[in-house]
Amino acid sequence: AAPATVAAVDLGATSGRVILGTFSDGALQMRHLARFPNEPVSFGGGLHWNVVELYRQVLSGLTTAEREHPGEIVSVGIDSWAVDYGLLRGGQLLGVPFHYRDARTAEGVEKVHAQFDARELYRRNGLQHLPFNTVFQLATDGLLDVADTALLIPDLLAHWLTGAVVAERTNASTTGLLDPRTGRWDTELATALGISPSILPGLIDAGTVVGQLTGDAAGSVGRRVDVVAVGSHDTASAVVAIPNTGRDFAYVSCGTWGLVGLELERPVFSEEAREANFTNEGGVDGRIRFLHNVMGLWLLSESVRSWDRAAGSSERSSNLELLLAEAGSVPSPVEVFDVDDPRFMAPGDMPARIAGWYTERGLPAPRTPAEFTRAIIDSLAQAFADTVLRAARIAKTPVTVIHVVGGGAQNRLLCQATADRSGLPVLAGPVEATAIGNILVQGRAAGLVAGGLPEMRDLVARAFTPLRYEPRP
Ligand code: LRH
Numbered sequence: 001a002a003p004a005t006v007a008a009v010d011l012g013a014t015s016g017r018v019i020l021g022t023f024s025d026g027a028l029q030m031r032h033l034a035r036f037p038n039e040p041v042s043f044g045g046g047l048h049w050n051v052v053e054l055y056r057q058v059l060s061g062l063t064t065a066e067r068e069h070p071g072e073i074v075s076v077g078i079d080s081w082a083v084d085y086g087l088l089r090g091g092q093l094l095g096v097p098f099h100y101r102d103a104r105t106a107e108g109v110e111k112v113h114a115q116f117d118a119r120e121l122y123r124r125n126g127l128q129h130l131p132f133n134t135v136f137q138l139a140t141d142g143l144l145d146v147a148d149t150a151l152l153i154p155d156l157l158a159h160w161l162t163g164a165v166v167a168e169r170t171n172a173s174t175t176g177l178l179d180p181r182t183g184r185w186d187t188e189l190a191t192a193l194g195i196s197p198s199i200l201p202g203l204i205d206a207g208t209v210v211g212q213l214t215g216d217a218a219g220s221v222g223r224r225v226d227v228v229a230v231g232s233h234d235t236a237s238a239v240v241a242i243p244n245t246g247r248d249f250a251y252v253s254c255g256t257w258g259l260v261g262l263e264l265e266r267p268v269f270s271e272e273a274r275e276a277n278f279t280n281e282g283g284v285d286g287r288i289r290f291l292h293n294v295m296g297l298w299l300l301s302e303s304v305r306s307w308d309r310a311a312g313s314s315e316r317s318s319n320l321e322l323l324l325a326e327a328g329s330v331p332s333p334v335e336v337f338d339v340d341d342p343r344f345m346a347p348g349d350m351p352a353r354i355a356g357w358y359t360e361r362g363l364p365a366p367r368t369p370a371e372f373t374r375a376i377i378d379s380l381a382q383a384f385a386d387t388v389l390r391a392a393r394i395a396k397t398p399v400t401v402i403h404v405v406g407g408g409a410q411n412r413l414l415c416q417a418t419a420d421r422s423g424l425p426v427l428a429g430p431v432e433a434t435a436i437g438n439i440l441v442q443g444r445a446a447g448l449v450a451g452g453l454p455e456m457r458d459l460v461a462r463a464f465t466p467l468r469y470e471p472r473p
Contacts, residue, residue, distance in 0.1 A: 133175065158227050277292055
């Protein structure tokens with residue numbers, strides 16, 4: 001068969017990229033086309049995403065793709081971080097979408113919990129409590145009453161590209177308004193909370209054609225390419241690309257967050273799962289992503305931002321390679337801190353907050369960037385290990401290996417520490433799992449890949465050999 005190419009738009013909380021995937025004779029080749037920063041903007045007392053700039057970057061990436069590969073691109077798929085949304089009325093965006101790290105969500109939690117306590121909510125939506133789940137954001141959104149449509153970020157961008165109004169299921173599963181048993185909106189819950197079900201778009205599964213580039217988008221790209229719904233929740237796409245065709249694996253999708261858990265056939269609603277704050281999010285092909293949000297490399301990137309600010313813009317201390325090498329030479333054992341403490345959620349001076357965690361307990365706090373970095377890495381690894389073992393226990397599923405995918409797979413110190421602290425081998429990579437999962441689901445929709453998750457994962461395992469870390473005593 002002639003080679004065919006799809007374009008993955010993958011938007012993370014700190015940067016976005018457009019990556020091409022070319023299928024030929026059952027193998028996959030990737031090409032990075034564009035990478036751009038995704039910098040939130042603070043104004044009017046709120047923290048917002050610059051979605052218009054993101055859309056511009058997407059269009060620009062697709063235009064480059066068409067120019068460099070005229071007529072070759074068969075489809076486009078978009079994934080991004082979860083939970084955040086834009087509200088529309090009569091097709092017009094109302095306000096600028098909020099960032100999930102904005103502080104306003106506390107009020108929404110109070111409002112929702114006044115009607116549905118944490119137990120009742122979990123029984124309905126099976127979601128871990130995160131103060132920024134869409135349901136809490138909507139409950140405190142002043143524009144809710146004016147809106148006729150709510151679109152999650154990837155659906156919003158797909159809407160601007162095609163005119164279609166849909167909600168892709170994996171991402172919809174992070175809103176708190178979806179019933180994981182039926183895969184349908186919980187209209188009763190929405191109505192009771194004053195969220196009109198009419199603003200929730202029709203649900204579609206990953207692999208469905210959303211539409212074709214129309215209007216201005218078709219004009220700038222120069223052709224009416226298909227837009228295909230992928231696992232539009234970035235974590236759902238990442239889990240597609242785990243290079244393991246078996247079942248006894250746990251995963252850590254490690255970027256800004258560390259999403260740590262298992263892939264299951266059915267959701268787990270037990271009290272134990274709720275208390276351990278495990279979520280039942282929707283995966284591609286109807287799977288359940290039974291996982292917990294561990295704070296992730298946000299702790300490190302936000303610390304680096306603090307050190308950079310202190311050093312002044314001229315002298316950046318952010319040579320990450322060097323910092324990690326120094327962190328590796330900090331003598332062990334390192335006292336670990338609780339990375340999931342809510343104080344680390346909002347942007348700000350992370351080193352000061354981490355130091356506070358130690359001094360409150362009368363423990364010596366890290367002092368140098370290398371010591372902080374080492375404490376962050378060992379503490380993340382401990383949380384990854386604990387979470388994997390807890391997930392296995394609660395879901396009554398054996399785990400024999402941990403796959404680390406995403407940016408964190410490049411971090412050797414982190415991968416080794418995760419193996420050491422869990423007593424399980426860690427298989428690291430691919431780094432671009434999210435984009436690969438996006439590409440595979442498009443490839444399957446276009447008939448370029450056959451089969452289910454095992455076949456797609458087999459293809460990943462052949463194209464990207466993971467690095468193995470054995471646990472040390
Ligand atoms: C990771 C992620 C995660 C969500 C968070 C909002 O990028 O999508 O799965 O919980 O962002």
